[in-house]
Amino acid sequence: HPAAAGDATAVAHPNIALIKYWGKRDERLVLPWTDSLSLTLDVFPTTTRVRLAPGAGRDAVTLDGVPLAGEPRRRVVAFLELVRERAGLALPAVVETRNTVPTGAGLASSASGFAALAAAAGAAYGLGLDATGLSRLARRGSGSAARSVFGGFALWHAGQPGHADADLGSYAEPLPVPVRALDPALVVAVVDAGPKAVSSREAMRHTVDTSPLYRPWAASSQADLIEMRHALDRADLDAVGEIAERNALGMHATMLAARPAVRYLSAATLTVLDAVLELRRGGVAAYATMDAGPNVKVLCRGADAQRVAAAVRGAVGTAAVHLAGPGPGARLLGANP
Ligand code: PMV
Secondary structure, three states, X not given: OOOOOOEEEEEEOOEEEEEOOOXXXXXXXXXXXXXXXXXXXXXXXXXXXXXXXXXXXXXXXXXXXXXXXXXXXXXXXXXXXHHHHHHOOOOOEEEXXXXXXXXXXXXXXXXXXXXXXXXXXXXXXOOOOOHHHHXXXXXXXOOOHHHHOOOOEEEEOXXXXXXXXXXXXXXXEEXXXXXXXXXEEEEEEEOOOOOOOOOHHHHHXXXXXXXXXXXXXXXXXXXXXXXXXXXXXXXXXXHHHHHHHHHHHHHHHHHHOOOOOOOOOOHHHHHHHXXXXXXXXXXXXXXXXXXXXXXXXXXXXXXXXXXXXXXXXXXXXXXXXXXXXXXXXXXXXXXXX
């Protein structure tokens, strides 16, 4: 569609954290306790169009053509309120989103979703943000979205706790990594595409509040991040994978130790983890990471991706397996605010 005044369309891709974000120190501003580091993928884009609607009484929000209701709608409207407040414009909007990834299944749909929404709404309401500003804004929609503003590897700074304007210090930036030498691929095993029973927002809050393992994990995660950056610098895929896997398992351990436990990992998850171990025993560099859901992303070399995918399919015949590589940052397809 041709761009018109107050009309912008943006596309963004999900990212998978190799050093996880888990736990907020400020819920309203979405400030995390720890830094995190991710790879933006080249699969499952979200495309979002935002049009200002002067005549409308309220925002109209659809996902794949279906009007959103309840909590998902509330989150989008709250995000638009933030954009309107910054723009000094009270106009409602029509928001149309197309997702190519199962929503709410721990496949980072909120990361691509809020990165695309931030870019499109920011342009439609004329905020004039640079990439850093866009990352800060996307963060307010969903923490992990701060990283999907950038392609390839991205580092999200938690920002200084106690800093006067903490919002300013918490944004993602692209991380220079020798990507060709590293040749990273993620084999995404969708063992269950259904929406999660517990939102990551609730699960994080509960983990921070009740898990005796949360603080130790947060401390070790900062150490993992430093090691990870060195491993990326020297394009050492085995070290990158080892650190990513232990960081993810540690995050899930904090949840398993919460009271009561939050468990996203299923029997099928463990079957994939066994297959990953088997691959490693056979000399293939393959390492697993899991988010707020049972699905497994296996980090390997691009050159090994087909073989890893076949092993995962062999282990869980019902899993849909997708091959992903490094993808681009959020971008506008058309805007004329
Ligand atoms: O962005 P949120 O609030 O959906 O949090 C997602 C957190 C994890 O995906 C589990 C980890 C991460 O860093 O992406």
